[in-house]
Amino acid sequence: MARIALKVDVDTLRGTREGVPKLLSMLEAAQAQATFLFSLGPDHTGWALRRVFRPGFLKKVSRTSVVSNYGLRTLMYGVLLPGPDIGRKGAAQMRAARAAGHECGIHTWDHVYWQDNVRERDAAWTRRQMQQAFARYTEVFGEAPATHGAAGWQMNEDAFRQIDDWGMAYASDGRGTAPYIPTIGGVPCRHVQMPTTLPTLDELIGTDGLAEDxxxxxxxxLTEGPRDHVFTLHTELEGGKLAPVFERLLAGWRAQGHELVSMAAWYRGLERSGLPQLPVTWGEIPGRSGELIIQPPVR
Structure with missing residues (x-):
């Protein structure tokens, strides 16, 4: 039986408070497990408006209803309204995900700040951001996180090293086709990267005649056949306006015979011997603006 690991990125306070409970209900109905990755610090979603000059950003925004997906108030956080502390205000919903039997982990401290800066920042900045998230996660859950999934699939070499220093066995910080061991300067990391293998809904909607229906x-x-996959969803989308789409996906994957699991379960069933060792690489993917961490081809 093929498996699909459901990786849930939680970017905003609204996504935490409203999207998480809605997704928990849908996952329970489908008897599916998932990994929830939380943004744990301030919600500065409004800062993302500065990406307007990034190549491809306006094209992507024109295909998706940003205001209806995120809400006008969320888009004002960090611009006209102070950014609320997600880890403080959304802790109950975070703990509810774990209480429902789902794996939980770190997404980021400050989503937009990380996504727009991490590639060019030094080790001190990187580790400070990650340690803030680690400390808040431990405060919320009373234990250390087991895994990490980077905001916007944005990382740098020091961020990969921090995952090793935390002792995490696996993470999902980029896009690709199959699990691999990342290398930095030719030296392999100690953890396995399990990249997102499927396109996200916001990358597909509005292209090639595809719409919400x-x-x-x-x-x-893309999921026909016996191959395993990692699918990334967002509480602001699949836990909001795109909930009916996600329900159809859950039913379709069940009909295809897939097991819907967390990243932890996916990792436990992974044959880890012989995984390729591949360098940390940046590149573009269809439907998303800018470069992100991608899996290079095996030579």
Missing amino acids: NVHTALLK
Whole structure:
């Protein structure tokens, strides 16, 4: 039986308070497990408006309803309204995800700040951001996190080293086709990267005739057959306006015979001997603006 690991990125306070409970209900109904990765510090979603001059950003925004997905108030955080502390205000919903039996981990401290800066920042900045998230996670859950999934699939070499220093066995910080061991300067890391293998809904909607009523069919075509996958969803999307799409995906994956699991379960069933060792690499993918961490081809 093929497996699909459901990786849930939680970016905002609204996504934490409203999207998490909605997704928990859908996952319970589908008897599916997932990994929830939380943004644990301030919500500065409004800062993302500065990306307007980034190549491809306006094209992506024009395909998706940003205001209806995120809410006008969220888009004002950090601009006209102070950024609320997600880890303080959304702790109950975070703990509810774990209480429902789902794996939980770190997404980031400050989502937009990390996504827009980490590539060019030094080790001190990187580790300070990550340690703030680690400390808040431990405060909320009373234990250390087991895994990490980078905001916007943005990392630097020091961030990969920090994952090793935390002793995490696996993480999902980029995009790719299959698990691998990242290398830095030719030296392999000690953890396994399990990249997101499927396109996200916001990357597909508005392209090639795909809309909210039929985008699930395109994704289901990609999951035909026995291959394992990692699918990234967002509480602000699949836990909001795109909830009906996600319900159709869950039903379709069940009909295809897939087991819907957390990253932890996916890792436990992984044959880790012989995984390729591949350098940390940046590149572009269809439907998303800017570069992000991608899996290079095996030579």
